Amino acid sequence: KVYPIESLDYEIIENELFKQDWRSRKKIQIFQYIFLKWTLSLLIGLLTGLVGFFNNLAVENIAGLKLLYTSNLMLNDRYFAAFAAFAGMNVILATCAAVLCAFFAPAAAGSGIPEVKAYLNGVDAHSILAPSTLLVKIFGSIFGVAAGFVLGKEGPMVHTGACIANLLGQGGSRKYRMTWKWLRYFKNDRDRRDLITCGAAAGVAAAFRAPVGGVLFALEEAASWWRSALLWRTFFTTAVVAVVLRSLIQFCRGGHCGLFGQGGLIMFDVNSAVPYYNAVDLVAVIFIGALGGLLGSLYNFLVDKVLRTYAVINERGPYAKILLVICISLLTSCCAYGLPWLAQCIPCPTDLDQRCPTIGRSGNYKNFQCPSGHYNDLASLFLNTNDDAIRNLFSSTNKNEFHLSTLLIFFAAIYSLGIVTYGIAVPSGLFIPVILAGASYGRLVGRLLGSIATLDVGLFAIIGAASFLGGTMRMTVSLCVILLELTNDLLMLPLLMLVLLVSKTVADCFNKGVYDQIVRMKGLPYLEAHAEPYMRHLSAGDVCSGPLITFSGVEKVGNILHALQMTRHNGFPVVDEPPFSDAPELCGLVSRSHLLVLLKANKFTKNRTISGSEVLRTFHAYDFAKAGSGKGLKVEDLDVKEEEMEMFVDLHPITNTSPYTVVETMSLAKAALLFRELGLRHLCVVPKTSGRSPIVGILTRHDFMPEH
Amino acid sequence: KVYPIESLDYEIIENELFKQDWRSRKKIQIFQYIFLKWTLSLLIGLLTGLVGFFNNLAVENIAGLKLLYTSNLMLNDRYFAAFAAFAGMNVILATCAAVLCAFFAPAAAGSGIPEVKAYLNGVDAHSILAPSTLLVKIFGSIFGVAAGFVLGKEGPMVHTGACIANLLGQGGSRKYRMTWKWLRYFKNDRDRRDLITCGAAAGVAAAFRAPVGGVLFALEEAASWWRSALLWRTFFTTAVVAVVLRSLIQFCRGGHCGLFGQGGLIMFDVNSAVPYYNAVDLVAVIFIGALGGLLGSLYNFLVDKVLRTYAVINERGPYAKILLVICISLLTSCCAYGLPWLAQCIPCPTDLDQRCPTIGRSGNYKNFQCPSGHYNDLASLFLNTNDDAIRNLFSSTNKNEFHLSTLLIFFAAIYSLGIVTYGIAVPSGLFIPVILAGASYGRLVGRLLGSIATLDVGLFAIIGAASFLGGTMRMTVSLCVILLELTNDLLMLPLLMLVLLVSKTVADCFNKGVYDQIVRMKGLPYLEAHAEPYMRHLSAGDVCSGPLITFSGVEKVGNILHALQMTRHNGFPVVDEPPFSDAPELCGLVSRSHLLVLLKANKFTKNRTISGSEVLRTFHAYDFAKAGSGKGLKVEDLDVKEEEMEMFVDLHPITNTSPYTVVETMSLAKAALLFRELGLRHLCVVPKTSGRSPIVGILTRHDFMPEH
Numbered sequence A, B: 001k002v003y004p005i006e007s008l009d010y011e012i013i014e015n016e017l018f019k020q021d022w023r024s025r026k027k028i029q030i031f032q033y034i035f036l037k038w039t040l041s042l043l044i045g046l047l048t049g050l051v052g053f054f055n056n057l058a059v060e061n062i063a064g065l066k067l068l069y070t071s072n073l074m075l076n077d078r079y080f081a082a083f084a085a086f087a088g089m090n091v092i093l094a095t096c097a098a099v100l101c102a103f104f105a106p107a108a109a110g111s112g113i114p115e116v117k118a119y120l121n122g123v124d125a126h127s128i129l130a131p132s133t134l135l136v137k138i139f140g141s142i143f144g145v146a147a148g149f150v151l152g153k154e155g156p157m158v159h160t161g162a163c164i165a166n167l168l169g170q171g172g173s174r175k176y177r178m179t180w181k182w183l184r185y186f187k188n189d190r191d192r193r194d195l196i197t198c199g200a201a202a203g204v205a206a207a208f209r210a211p212v213g214g215v216l217f218a219l220e221e222a223a224s225w226w227r228s229a230l231l232w233r234t235f236f237t238t239a240v241v242a243v244v245l246r247s248l249i250q251f252c253r254g255g256h257c258g259l260f261g262q263g264g265l266i267m268f269d270v271n272s273a274v275p276y277y278n279a280v281d282l283v284a285v286i287f288i289g290a291l292g293g294l295l296g297s298l299y300n301f302l303v304d305k306v307l308r309t310y311a312v313i314n315e316r317g318p319y320a321k322i323l324l325v326i327c328i329s330l331l332t333s334c335c336a337y338g339l340p341w342l343a344q345c346i347p348c349p350t351d352l353d354q355r356c357p358t359i360g361r362s363g364n365y366k367n368f369q370c371p372s373g374h375y376n377d378l379a380s381l382f383l384n385t386n387d388d389a390i391r392n393l394f395s396s397t398n399k400n401e402f403h404l405s406t407l408l409i410f411f412a413a414i415y416s417l418g419i420v421t422y423g424i425a426v427p428s429g430l431f432i433p434v435i436l437a438g439a440s441y442g443r444l445v446g447r448l449l450g451s452i453a454t455l456d457v458g459l460f461a462i463i464g465a466a467s468f469l470g471g472t473m474r475m476t477v478s479l480c481v482i483l484l485e486l487t488n489d490l491l492m493l494p495l496l497m498l499v500l501l502v503s504k505t506v507a508d509c510f511n512k513g514v515y516d517q518i519v520r521m522k523g524l525p526y527l528e529a530h531a532e533p534y535m536r537h538l539s540a541g542d543v544c545s546g547p548l549i550t551f552s553g554v555e556k557v558g559n560i561l562h563a564l565q566m567t568r569h570n571g572f573p574v575v576d577e578p579p580f581s582d583a584p585e586l587c588g589l590v591s592r593s594h595l596l597v598l599l600k601a602n603k604f605t606k607n608r609t610i611s612g613s614e615v616l617r618t619f620h621a622y623d624f625a626k627a628g629s630g631k632g633l634k635v636e637d638l639d640v641k642e643e644e645m646e647m648f649v650d651l652h653p654i655t656n657t658s659p660y661t662v663v664e665t666m667s668l669a670k671a672a673l674l675f676r677e678l679g680l681r682h683l684c685v686v687p688k689t690s691g692r693s694p695i696v697g698i699l700t701r702h703d704f705m706p707e708h
């Protein structure tokens, strides 16, 4: 069963019922609304913070136990058993994640950021933010990351935050008897949009422990509409997240959290290295940026190709999905366990304040197959959680910790694994693979430059990560701030800005950002902020074609029902005709969901008379409030008897009497601007000359898509 | 002569001429446009960075010489001569600044941020961004700051950045023969808006050396319309500023810049103090936030009162303005020189690595009247540049450097002086006074808490400054980032977020942010992002009243001229009437500036015939491009002969045929949303029922103002 993609509607609907309701609203109710909205923001912050912490705790413990078990077997020279255990546990974890994703919530696979982005643009694809998606996202992400895939938990956290916000913003649920009166104020798309933006920001804040970065991410990448008030609200939410995380980590410092030692919440404190740089370094940074932009756009290109291939496989059903996941899991295990054998054993440096090789805990200097007193540098990267690997790459304590060949192998492996991993039926973020690949690439360049450069190799790794992020995701300010908050080194700011500017500029020459690509690939009708050039040459009248389905002010029930059943349109113009007005005139626009509620009540009149006051008495404005996605009435729920088909119903009270209109000669570009800036769902096109029908067409989101 | 406040217009005007022009535009021209826009952004960054540096260099040297001379006189016990010299030099500098402001560019007085904010909202007050304003702003700000007033150079820097951007975005100038073809693409309000946003961001970046903070400031406080593309452009501009400043300061490290020792570009490196805090500290921080919010809103209230008083004085003419400046200058000098006598001499701490007392250079531990080996702590705050005073307050090397009574006196003096200083005819920023007052208040609380708190007093000073900034300016994210970049201490982030949230919340209960207040006080018609509640109860038709002045498609020249002379309206609906159409119908909207260009050419026809193609041949689209503010044609420039009055002119080619329209029954709130989101200047109101005149009214910015 294919669910159609529907749009959200941010227009203020002005019909008699709502106007009456607005007039009766008192100060106290406005206060309730404001109070509740802040409370919800607080709850979103709290819950997202908790989930983020839980996520990390679970991953660190599961993955930690797995790695410990493996390395213990290796210490006893049982290499095959170790591999079997390692690969076996990975496959089991991967299968768990895949089963969850394939059977319970297919929408939970992937990063989730493109979907959230599309939702905040006004596209409501089926069950993207449903509770089932939320649950699968949380647990699927835990299993997926613990299974050692080259994927991150950051993208899923954003999606999780958005799901939490959506759940809280439902405005109660009739099914579960949660119909608290206050909550009903949130039964509209505008408030939900605000809350979900907060949720996305909270997700980033929880994933990276970067509250300001979270706000900026929501602003730069996620949200399509932005107001100053929202800035403050997201700031509040992310502050809550920061506080929650800080307290919980403080609690864990006491040793109550198992293997959650340093905190999987990546926070790479490289503060120790002060960035001194000279002209050579600047040239190197620009070079890294340019090459990173190239590699990043290539990454996007390949991810797109792989996604299209996987889409074919995934369409074959859940078992095909699970099989694919198992294959990739085995591939990943083989790489992670096999490649370190290529590396030579390196004698431990003597001037260390930590033990070397590392035994019985996570960290640098993995022993692997080496004799005691030696470590395997490639294993330190592969047989660690991704967070630890990043920390190792960013660290600046030992400049020569990793061989050149090691960095090269790791970079190549991660770059390819990252590409083939995204798209399998597991919640998978893109940040971590990109950072890993970028950091190894940056460190590699730093090592190659050797003593020509004065900048530390750890800082080169950060620069490399930034260049890759800029090249794939194409964000600027938010990435800059997130990286600063991650690495806790403000003096890096100029270099980070430089490298981000260069890599984004280079990459933008080739293709779009990875999230935009995925949005497009999934066929989500995303409205760009600017109008396409071709739109300048078309007029609004050219685009809307085909017979328009309209109703008259007092319409026969049968006609309405027929229209609702025969079409999937969600908006119908209402035209008043001579008995009720002198000439045909546009009365307004009525939406499908309102029609359904009206018809459900079965209050019809025998004759074509205006019976609006009756409706005003029977209904309350809340009855027409917009339910959460997938929750409203459907045509099948109606129960209209045969004899009622010939009766009439007055549509005036539920008709939005002031829809936004454009004249048919307006260029499509200008109409698109109106449509996009105001977040409309339907835009009426009226004729230029009088004497014709009062409305010539209706524009929806689909009409603004280039492929249309 | 009173100049009316006019609005800017961001609507895409679609008339035949422009459409033709658009159709003829080629790829290469689009490339030229993009290339030039980035070049201009680069230039804005470069110039703003240079000006910012020059500003600091001049201030540090002038003020430094002044203070050195004064302290040398004091060392010789010539106290009265010292005071005379100090006050005399202050008055001279102040008078210079005031003369510049009063005679050459009255618009340069004050902070400038409110004006830039209003401009970016679409309000074009006379000569706000003119070149004369730019020059006076730069030099007036230097003299003003050097004169020792309690005011900052940060607000003026924002205004300066915006002026530079405006100058570059003029699209050439016919007067100075700078009519390069490429530049003409920028002759419209939309591109100017983008550039000026970049300018404002560059100004903040140059003032605080905070590139990311600059972007966020432009986003949160300055800009009313925001697109993702703009984020990137401002980011680029501020990155350029950062690079320029860094290189110049590097150059100054070599000692080529006179007294520009530590760099007046405030950059309070308090990185040394790691913020450890316990529950008591948190409570203290919340308390500081709440009280800071109260004091901040009181500050706003008092500033508003004082401004209203000063407005009366300033209206008396330039001499009254200068007199007021001299009075305030004397008052400031008396405070700065007189109050330190109240403080006791403190023996120098022994464990210092700098000399104490400081002689012959700027810095801590001023000697003042004390015997050698002692310092006067109040003089260390008062007889220093404001930047140095802030650095002293933020410093955490010597916890007991300042006495309680010193901090209290300083706080009270700065709080009052800051209030009475803003509003005099000198370019004056609000950031520095607020930070000074806030920092002394925070340090005071920190000292009072003594050993109960574990947080350092220097960090308390930062918290206090944040609370004051939050309480007066009501920004959140941008202040947070600016403070982080200023103090270079990312670990303060959670505390800063907390204190900003608390103080803003508290202060918002009482009044609006200081910039909003000033915008309102100046009578600039600022459009809020959200509609006022009363607008819900009015319809668009209710608001537009009075006889509408319309033209018909081919109109008599005399009528047009009469309308242009008799009214100041800038938009006139064009209605086609029966000879040219079946029934009267709305053809579109024509703007005053286009009419003037058309009439200036004196191409009229004897009869009422359509002669549009003639117009299309005579004119080029660029002829109608919008000139910079105050530069277009005026009615007086027209030269229409008596016999031409009875002739006709075809308005069709210059009529915008697709203006945005709303139906008269639409609520004003909904119309305001359309008006605001699309940045319109005129909004046509059309009738609901047919058979009436095709347009019932026109809404402009003034109609959405509450006082209207």
Ligand SMILES: Nc1ncnc2c1ncn2[C@@H]1O[C@H](COP(=O)(O)OP(=O)(O)OP(=O)(O)O)[C@@H](O)[C@H]1O
Binding pocket: A005, A006, A007, A008, A544, A545, A546, A547, A548, A549, A550, A568, A569, A570, A571, A572, A573, A681, A698, A699, A700, A701, A702, A703
């Ligand atoms: N009442 C209508 N009568 C005739 N055509 C319509 C009507 N409403 C929409 N259309 C056309 O049908 C096409 C598909 O629109 P669709 O029915 O999916 O719109 P919708 O469901 O109301 O909005 P969306 O799909 O964006 O949620 C559009 O191109 C639009 O022009």
Ligand SMILES: Nc1ncnc2c1ncn2[C@@H]1O[C@H](COP(=O)(O)OP(=O)(O)OP(=O)(O)O)[C@@H](O)[C@H]1O
Binding pocket: B005, B006, B007, B008, B544, B545, B546, B547, B548, B549, B550, B568, B569, B570, B571, B572, B573, B681, B698, B699, B700, B701, B702, B703
């Ligand atoms: N062509 C017109 N005929 C009659 N009234 C008009 C016309 N244009 C504007 N008005 C009315 O005059 C009032 C003042 O508008 P004003 O003339 O200042 O607008 P404007 O100069 O075109 O725009 P702005 O002042 O915002 O730049 C408004 O309330 C508006 O309703």
Ligand SMILES: [Mg+2]
Binding pocket: A004, A005, A006, A007, A568, A569, A570
């Ligand atoms: Mg549809």
Ligand SMILES: [Mg+2]
Binding pocket: B004, B005, B006, B007, B568, B569, B570
């Ligand atoms: Mg006007």
